[in-house]
Amino acid sequence: METRTITVPGGTLRTGSSGTPDRPAALLVHSGIAHAEMWFPLMRELDDEMFGVAYDCRCFGESTTTLDGEFSDIGDLASVLDAYGLESAVLVGESRGARLAVDFALAHPERVRGLFLLAPDVSGLDTPVADDERPLLDAVGAAEEAWDEADEADTARRVEELIAHEVRLFVDGPGREPAPERAAVREAVAGMLRLNYTQQKDTPDFVKAEPAAGRLEKLDVPVRVLVGDADTTGMRAAAEEIERACPRASLVRVPDAAHALTLERGDIVVHELRTWLRELRQTPETAA
Known part of the structure; x- marks a missing residue:
């Protein structure tokens, strides 16, 4: 590469x-x-x-x-x-x-x-949203808002909360429980999200x-x-x-x-x- x-x-x-x-x-x-x-x-x-x-x-x-x-x-x-x-x-x-x-x-x-x-x-x-998906989507939205409003001292904790919700929604999916066979995917996505979030506050439109x-x-x-x-x-x-x-x-x-x-x-x-x-x-x- x-x-x-x-x-x-x-x-x-x-x-x-x-x-x-x-x-x-x-x-x-x-x-x-x-x-x-x-x-x-x-x-x-x-x-x-x-x-x-x-x-x-x-x-x-x-x-x-x-x-x-x-x-x-x-x-x-x-x-x-x-x-x-x-x-x-x-x-x-x-x-x-x-x-x-x-x-x-x-x-x-x-x-x-x-x-x-x-x-x-x-x-x-x-696009439609199924009733059983709304709690996960709402949790991601609330965590994103909390991260966006967090001060410097609280940012790291809020980022981890947001990442946990996003991994749950996007890696496991709304209809599946977390499973050991997806642990590597969960870890890979979490790592990439951490890097992304280091530069995604106060970004240009x-x-x-x-x-x-x-x-x-x-x-x-x-x-x-x-x-x-x-x-x-x-x-x-x-x-x-x-x-x-x-x-x-x-x-x-x-x-x-x-x-x-x-x-x-x-x-x-x-x-x-x-x-x-x-x-x-x-x-x-x-x-x-």
Whole structure:
């Protein structure tokens, strides 16, 4: 894995790449409970199939920002493509990263050859919440508010409380109890969240993209969606909406998996991504 830091307006982005540039390019965008390192094992597994590039979004991982005003996630993603000399790429995104990938594809369709979306969020989409999920979602919201309002002496404790609630919701899922076999995933997510939260107070605002909801039918590229059967009702609804609205989308449901798909079921994600990339190579407009 080769890492580098690229400069963007008002900050820097840490990136990592694997594979050789003569292979089809894939840009991987992490979820909101992780940073770029969530992708590194998958990238090593697939470096015979793709030239993979992952990066820490601004205010995540080891990326930095000095802006006092606004920044653009879409602009940062374009900067990563430019830094690696990529006119276009397949975009791979999980959760928040899937939302950004879709928003970018709608804003810059000429730069996207396909979308591989895991546990996707969709900007502007109103999704349902099941009654038995509300206590967990409310607990995360309350813990986030307490952390945001905490003074310096109380911040560390509030961060740990928030992380515990997020791990419970996103790793275990609302319908499953914590289990020993997910201990490594819980620990990995908690570690990435701790690093993220060191720089997520008093951060600049980001420029909001035009909502993707209601425009998904404009995504005229191959789209593969994966969602866990143990994810939230809202995330499963978002995945189904992408399948329904996008003319070239297909949906894979992953049994007994929650929101952190790549970390929990990396074997399935690697298999599905490898298969899909090979399918793309058989499609003339995406084979480059």
